[in-house]
Amino acid sequence: MEGEQVVNQAATPAPTKKKGSTTTMLLVVIIVLLIGAIGFLYYQFDQSRKELVRFQDPEFLSQLQEENTQAIIDKVKKLMLLPDEAPTVATLIDVDALREENPEFYADGQNGDVLLIFTKKAILYREVDNIIVNVAPVFIEPAASLTDDGAETTDETETEDTTETTDDTETTEE
Template sequence: MCYHTVMKINYKTAIPAAALIVVLLLTGGFLLYKNQKTANKNPQQAGQDEVRKVVEEVRKLMDLPNETPTVATVVDITKLKDQPFFQKAKNGDKVLIYTAAQKAILYDPVAKRIKEVGPVNAGSPSAQVSSPQTATLKIALLNGTKTVGLASKVEEELKSKVPGLNVVSKDNAKKDSFEKTVVIVLNQLFLDSARNLASLLNATLGNLPEGEEKPKDGDILIILGKDRT
């Protein structure tokens, strides 16, 4: 195994699967869901490209198992600091989870540095947790059309496909003539999630349109266009 940076690996800090589930909020969990559910539907490749990019960066620093990992983003480090594996982590760090190899890697994509490597203890009793309990992604929906009830319809659709998603506000946009749905990142920590939502909705990432107001709360704003009616 070859490292470009010197690091200490503590294999005594086995990571219960439940701890990984906490991290697998929308970023990692949705990637996994999307890969499983839409593999045969020719989806946009934004999510997969992001995974590939992270894997290639980490591969330059260490040998990796011969499998495709689930890649998650740390979005709320305060809920993870009691886990030894995440003592050096910060928001925005990536976690590569190799299920077959039972290995997890904590990676800083800004510093291009591996922070921790540890085994995944899938046999832990806490591994019985089956769904994330601390999802924090907040979505604001704006109806940019004349179709009444469109925001509620899309909210139900998203919640059925993305467990843990939290719609914090629904309202009408200033304009009701949007042709295409646009996804706007309000919190850069959720850029990966925004890309995945754009793929799911066949929408595009964009900036806040002129004349529209930024919502008071929310990590991602989705303005619904006529393509969703």
């Protein structure tokens, strides 16, 4: 009989784990994953909130704008010689409206191009393609004019007349 008992023990399956312990283990894993997901989402939310606060700070925005402007100037310097002065920098938003004012300069311009205005020249630069689209001299009309006795006047009527005279001259030249 002892031989039979050994055979019976080998044929008997090994004791299995209880069903309740597997369910408990699965539940613990799910809870740990949920806590981890909630922690990750809170971290992302907190980082976004901090970024929003930073972008509302005028000093940070000014610094960011200066860095972006300097980066654009550095890129244009690699393409051509620039005057040794700080330009006024603007990004084109509505190039069609600008084409109406100056069709020759903005003919090949696109929205998103960058305009660098120096005292004597204007440069239209396309950052996406890293190309200079156009360069033109800058003509600044004086806001005040001198009278016969050498005194400076800033009368609105005279300023408008000067502008009209300039417009007539430009029309005649075309």
